[in-house]
Amino acid sequence: MTSNMRLDAAGPSFPARRAALVAAAVLAALGLLLGSTLTGPADAAHAAVSAAKPDKPGKPGGGGGNGGGGGSGGGGSTELEYAAVGDSFAAGAGGGSYLDTTCYRSSKSYPKLLDGDADKVLVAFPACSGADTSDVIAQAASVPTTAKVITVTVGGNDVGFADVMQNCFVFVTSSCASKIAAGAAIVDSQEFADDIALVVTTLRQRAPDAKVIVAGYPLLFWENGSGVNPKYAWADEVNDETVALNDRIQGVVEVNGGVFVDVEDDFDGHGIGSSDPWINDRNWLSLSTSFHPNATGYLAYAAAIREVPLQ
Template sequence: MMFGRRDPLAAASVEAAPERRRRIALVAAALLAALALVLGASLAAPADSAHAAVPMAKPVKPGKPGGGNGGGSGGGTTELAYAAVGDSFASGVGAGSYLDTTCYRSTKSYPKLLDADADKALVAFSACSGSDTADVIAQAASVPSTAKLITVTVGGNDVGFADVMQNCFVLPNSSCATHIANGAAAVESDAFAASITDVITTLRTRAPAAKIVVTGYPLLFWENASGVNPKYTWADEVNDETVALNDRIQSVAQSGGAVFVDVEGVFAGHGIGSSSPWINDWRWLSQTNSFHPNAAGYVAYANAIRAVPLS
């Protein structure tokens, strides 16, 4: 111990503390910036019109009658021309194997899985990560008038999906409840119902003979017998609001003559925190995939859509 003199090592440590704090703040800011960039790209960013569609020209698939040529006719005589529009849940975010890094369309998405069916030919795949209803209306321009089947998943970004994920699960803070309440109010609003109606009307105008299939969203979080997710405090609240969102979309879609596919049941027991999750949990090193279905989840989506009669 030294009296009357300042320990040079201690002094250096004290003098370096502000610099360390500055570096920590810079690292935190960089992480937040990266988070905002990824959430913006995969959860809430508007669709980039320059990447609004993926060319559908493709080789003949073994065992598929007539193959597929990507044209409006849908290939062989037994194939229905199929178009897929929507947000990140329609583009396949979470499954990996991406065709692009703007919209994150995946080869394992439910539209691509349905394209492998003998009776469907994917002639337009304009679904894009971050899209809201206005973006999907713009995507409709890629849908050929000869389409006989159109699938669409949309609505989550209109009610603040990214805000809830960021403030309740990624970096939980006191604004979480406000974001959930804002989303719930948006779901019940006349404006939200009108936007879903506009999507269906636009698609029907674009392809009058098409069957329009609107899918809902899975409940992201597994809950135990007490209705609690062991990891996330706000999981049950978000699940409840997802049910309300699905109910609202279903009501509007069916009123507009579309078919609604509810995936809550098929995903039951496979949310985040379950022993066999079909939803990706948050990962800093895999941010794009977080809070979206994995490959098994998109198989479940495709199977639920396959249950809809095409005639």
Template sequence: MVATAILAALALLLGTAAFGPAEPASAAVAAGKPVKPPKPGGSTELEYAAVGDSFAAGVGGGSYLDTSCYRSANSYPRQLDADANKRLVSFPACTGASTVETLAQIATISTTAKVVTVTVGGNDVGFSNVMRNCFAFPSDSCQSSIDAGAAIAASQAFRDKVAGVITAIRTRTEPDAKVIVAGYPLLFHLNSSGVNTRYQWADEVNAETVVLNNVIESVAVGTGATFVDVEDDFAGHGIGSGSSWIVDWMYVNWNTAFHPTATGYAAYANAIRAVPVP
């Protein structure tokens, strides 16, 4: 019974299909600061929308705004909402969302959004399977889970799905809207020998994450979006480092494992801030 409960909790927030797109009403909990008056010269805050999976929702960041998608007050979208030039008006990002669920999220975002961020793709390549079979409950299925994810990431079908998300955002929003695709951090710190002392498969999963990010970046650039690579931003802060920005499976609630901490999401926000917006 205990093992069953743990597996259910792991599946809950590591990305099974049980979580579909956020409903518009639940997305409203993320409405951040109130509308500000126009700034001198007539300029106002840019309307901002955030879609995607658990990394976009802020799982691991704590201070959750809901229990359906586990959007966090410390997520990178909410941290960006604090900026003087942005106002978060749509936040349907949801735990477990693949490219399919993210497409459904897009239908709920404001059509007048000038900035849209998205992190998506990890669930398509089996993030939860790899985390479960390689780290949470290591099994003989670890390598096959990694190989299956790698095959999906290398496929044209996956590229088409990511491209479809970006195209749908462009169709939904105004022509001059800035679409920013944020990639994934490397979850594990490797020592000088290239290994993680706690997790056997850490180096291979890191390597496959680099491949996944490269594919997503290629698609993003090819569709006119801006890609934000956070690998360097998290360097030295993976699980096993002296200052980890990733929640370790061994020490906390199952539901937040292998996701950034609030500090990690601050690094995400800072990386996205470097992108010029309209």
């Protein structure tokens, strides 16, 4: 499928060179957020900024956790040490109020929302946009061995999330179908299953007493009664592949002793194109928010994770 969509609004007289520069900038920005990958432990260490939080009068013990695993502060606190690893959906990209512009960690991310609960204190938050399973395994080094709760969202970058978004929804190229098919093949592969399993087992080995909670992905696009998104022709195929991705991750996670949280139902009726979207649509001026949950979406993520008994 090809597209007649233009980046320029000035018509044929718009200088071709400037249009090319705009297109290059768009691809670079999207690649940074959606498709960049960390290269190893050094990048993971850079991403593991302090997750220290100020005292919160409404919380027992008043907080006091930090990225180095300092634990909860104050006498008699019942807070469990909590670490959050993963990709852009774990970091909170799209939620706004960013804590950094390298990983797009957001103060409105589900880890920071869960940090506000009375029973948890966020002691490590190395989640980073662009991370795949190998990067999350590297992030595990930032998790305190005393952590009792670890949340994860990962797998989308392994199956080519950025390639699909770029070719199916940003520019809509003739490569869209092949990118979706390539991602589907990876989902079905034993290598992908092994990589997800290694994430879970690595985290369980790192923090033996921790409950490892893997949160899946929402369906990005709303579909009408005919199974069609009025704006995007490839929306239904991508939604179907997201279901397959979540199912694959869930099966592997549960076999390896983790807990899977499926957020598909939580986001039902709130995809791109709905009357009340919890997913950010394509935004040429702010690609860092495109195709990721907004602040309301991360509230839904946090609420779904809270349903998991921690003890």
